[in-house]
Amino acid sequence: MTLAFHMMPLVGTILLLASRRVSLLTAGLAGMTLAFVTMIVAQAPLAGMPDMSVLTMAAVKAGEGAWLAWHAMSIIAAGLLFHRAYEARGIQSAAVAQENRRRAVFVACFLVGPFAESVTGFGVGLVVALAMLRHMGLPPVQAAALGLFSQVLAAWGAMGVGTRVGAELIGVTFTELGTASALLMAVVLPCLLPVFWGLIHGCGLRSTLRDRTADVALLLCLAGLIWLTNRFVAPELGGGLATGVLLVLVEGPRLLRSDDGPRMAMAGLMERLWPYVLLIAALMATRLLPPLSDWTGRWLVLDPFGGLAPLALLRHPATWLVVIAAILLAGLPAAKAGEVVRGALRAALVPMAATLVFVEFAAFMAASGGAAMFGQAWREVAGRFAVLATPVFGGAAGMLTGSNTASNALMMHIQLSLAAESGLPPMLTAAIQTVSGSICTMLTPGRIVLAAGLVGLQQAEGAIYRRALPIGLATILSLLVVVVLVAGAKAWGLA
Numbered sequence: 001m002t003l004a005f006h007m008m009p010l011v012g013t014i015l016l017l018a019s020r021r022v023s024l025l026t027a028g029l030a031g032m033t034l035a036f037v038t039m040i041v042a043q044a045p046l047a048g049m050p051d052m053s054v055l056t057m058a059a060v061k062a063g064e065g066a067w068l069a070w071h072a073m074s075i076i077a078a079g080l081l082f083h084r085a086y087e088a089r090g091i092q093s094a095a096v097a098q099e100n101r102r103r104a105v106f107v108a109c110f111l112v113g114p115f116a117e118s119v120t121g122f123g124v125g126l127v128v129a130l131a132m133l134r135h136m137g138l139p140p141v142q143a144a145a146l147g148l149f150s151q152v153l154a155a156w157g158a159m160g161v162g163t164r165v166g167a168e169l170i171g172v173t174f175t176e177l178g179t180a181s182a183l184l185m186a187v188v189l190p191c192l193l194p195v196f197w198g199l200i201h202g203c204g205l206r207s208t209l210r211d212r213t214a215d216v217a218l219l220l221c222l223a224g225l226i227w228l229t230n231r232f233v234a235p236e237l238g239g240g241l242a243t244g245v246l247l248v249l250v251e252g253p254r255l256l257r258s259d260d261g262p263r264m265a266m267a268g269l270m271e272r273l274w275p276y277v278l279l280i281a282a283l284m285a286t287r288l289l290p291p292l293s294d295w296t297g298r299w300l301v302l303d304p305f306g307g308l309a310p311l312a313l314l315r316h317p318a319t320w321l322v323v324i325a326a327i328l329l330a331g332l333p334a335a336k337a338g339e340v341v342r343g344a345l346r347a348a349l350v351p352m353a354a355t356l357v358f359v360e361f362a363a364f365m366a367a368s369g370g371a372a373m374f375g376q377a378w379r380e381v382a383g384r385f386a387v388l389a390t391p392v393f394g395g396a397a398g399m400l401t402g403s404n405t406a407s408n409a410l411m412m413h414i415q416l417s418l419a420a421e422s423g424l425p426p427m428l429t430a431a432i433q434t435v436s437g438s439i440c441t442m443l444t445p446g447r448i449v450l451a452a453g454l455v456g457l458q459q460a461e462g463a464i465y466r467r468a469l470p471i472g473l474a475t476i477l478s479l480l481v482v483v484v485l486v487a488g489a490k491a492w493g494l495a
Contacts, residue, residue: 003377006042006370009034009361010410017400020445024401025350028357035364036062042368057367064305065363066356068168071309071316072161072405073352076121078321079158081344083120085328086275088340101136102205103250105146106215108132109196110189110222111247113150118239119276121158123450125150126442130454138203141460144451145467146199151442152192152471154404155181155434156226156239159317162404163235165355166412166434168309169362172427178235179227180431184482186223188435190216191478195470202467222246234287236317241280275324282320351403358401358409366413375417387422387487390415390429391479394436395472402444407437423490424483432479439475443468 013031016022022030039061040054108129117125129150133143155163160178167177193215197207207215225242233241270277286296296314303310313319329337365371379386393415397407411433419429441447448461448468457464 003373006038006368006373009038009365010370010374010414013361013410014400023350024403024406025354025357028354028361028406032357032361032364035361035368035370038370039364039368042370061363061367062360064308065360067305068165068309068363069356069359071168071311072158072165072355072359074316074318075159075161075321076351076355077345077348078318078325079120080348081341082275082279082321082325082328083124084340084344084347085325088332088336089328102200102207102211104136105133105138105200105203105205106196106218107247107250109146109149110152110219111243111250113147114153115240115243115247115276117150118153118156118243119159119279121161123151123447125157126447126450127454130451134455140455140457141463141467142199142203144455144457144460144464146196146203147451147454148442148447148468148471149192149196151447152189152439153185153226153239153243154438154441155185156236157404157438159236159240159321160238161355162408162438163434165359165405166408166430169359169366169409169412170416170426170430172430174235175230176427177430177434178230178238180427181434182223182227182230182238184431184435184479185226186220187482188439188475188478189219189223191474192471193219195474198470199467218246218250234283237280237283240276241284244276244280275328278327279320279324282323283315283317286315354403355405358403358406362409362413371413372417374414375420378418379420379422384422387419387424387429387483388480390418390424390432390483391436391476393418394433394479395440395476398437398440399443399472402441402446404434404438404441407441408434411437423487425486428482428486432483436476436479440472443472 009031012034013027016027016030017024036058040058043054043057112132113125113129115125116128117123126147130143130147133147136143138146151157156178160174163178163181164174167174193212196215197212200207222242225245226238229235229241230238285292287293297312300313301310302313329340332340378389382389393411394407397411398404401407401410412430415429415433416426419426443465445461448465452458452460452464
């Protein structure tokens with residue numbers, strides 16, 4: 001089979017996405033269909049299979065893909081239900097002090113926005129961050145671009161849905177890929193600060209040397225907390241717990257100095273945040289608190305494909321998102337609660353379907369051998385420089401799809417094939433794909449349009465995009481430096 005035949009599904013999908021004439025779901029459906037046909041045509045003659053055996057193999061691959069996708073699909077539905085229930089109860093979002101506008105902007109961009117994105121996903125972090133930034137007297141275009149920093153922890157958005165899918169697609173644990181991705185954030189996050197400083201300077205906010213040193217220290221602390229959470233607690237809590245802890249450390253002293261007294265201030269904060277606190281506590285307890293952790297790891301574990309991504313229901317984020325959403329809805333009239341549930345399910349249908357389609361797409365393309373063939377062809381063209389395309393391909397996929405799940409599903413197998421024989425460790429390659437693809441989802445047109453609408457601008461998408469593009473470029477360049485250093489060390493026998 002020719003390379004052109006094998007790459008037809010991927011190229012066709014990318015062209016459809018780039019045209020902006022069809023939705024992500026429609027493009028994915030077209031690509032999945034082509035990938036299915038490619039897999040059937042490629043596998044049958046190679047294995048000498050009769051028609052029925054080919055169809056059986058295809059059914060098994062489709063079932064495996066659907067099972068992998070369900071891990072993410074359930075979190076999407078449960079996360080949207082949780083968010084809608086939280087809003088329906090009229091709980092006010094936490095605010096930060098504005099006696100220091102510069103610090104308030106930093107907290108909104110790098111702590112509160114990423115916290116909301118990590119726990120719920122789907123651009124909610126952008127909505128929360130801009131809700132805070134709008135009231136700070138910033139120029140609307142600058143505020144919209146600053147709000148996009150809320151997506152910098154998108155690799156852990158919606159409790160790590162995209163990273164979980166990427167890990168399952170390549171047969172590594174969620175913890176392994178989450179931890180490797182967290183290490184990269186110690187490089188990426190500080191490299192984003194010059195862009196942040198430039199944007200706030202354009203708003204008339206100055207940064208002293210002390211301010212900038214504090215910013216670097218806080219983001220390094222954030223990266224360290226993300227790594228610790230991924231490594232020793234639970235990777236799905238990597239973004240939410242890390243930003244939550246740092247937010248308390250940064251805003252805690254202000255609460256203690258509150259005019260209402262520290263006790264009243266803390267009570268008010270808990271009244272707003274108790275659903276998030278309960279969610280994090282439940283997920284931590286079911287993993288870390290014996291004998292509960294042992295029991296939840298053994299009971300109600302679904303494993304329909306014999307070791308392929310078993311699902312422990314009592315540990316899964318979707319379970320606890322639904323439980324806490326039910327607690328929130330219990331205080332509402334039955335008719336109102338039913339309306340919230342129906343609205344959340346309707347909102348979840350399209351992202352769930354897109355997730356299923358792209359994961360099936362990836363499963364079919366991997367089974368056809370197309371990913372490995374593309375990697376080999378690119379290595380033949382680019383030689384030892386082939387691996388330099390890793391962060392570029394990841395970022396481009398994230399920007400085109402607007403989804404880190406779709407980005408990982410499209411590119412993960414290709415990225416690993418690209419890294420073969422380059423000296424770049426497979427786990428590092430997977431982490432670079434995850435981080436670059438996730439952060440660059442902020443540059444998808446849908447996010448830019450959302451940001452413009454939230455600050456009340458019309459036909460300003462180009463201006464916002466020009467200010468936001470350096471965030472993606474800084475991400476790709478910082479990851480490119482990692483690739484060069486690691487590949488160079490391998491080539492010189494230093495690693």
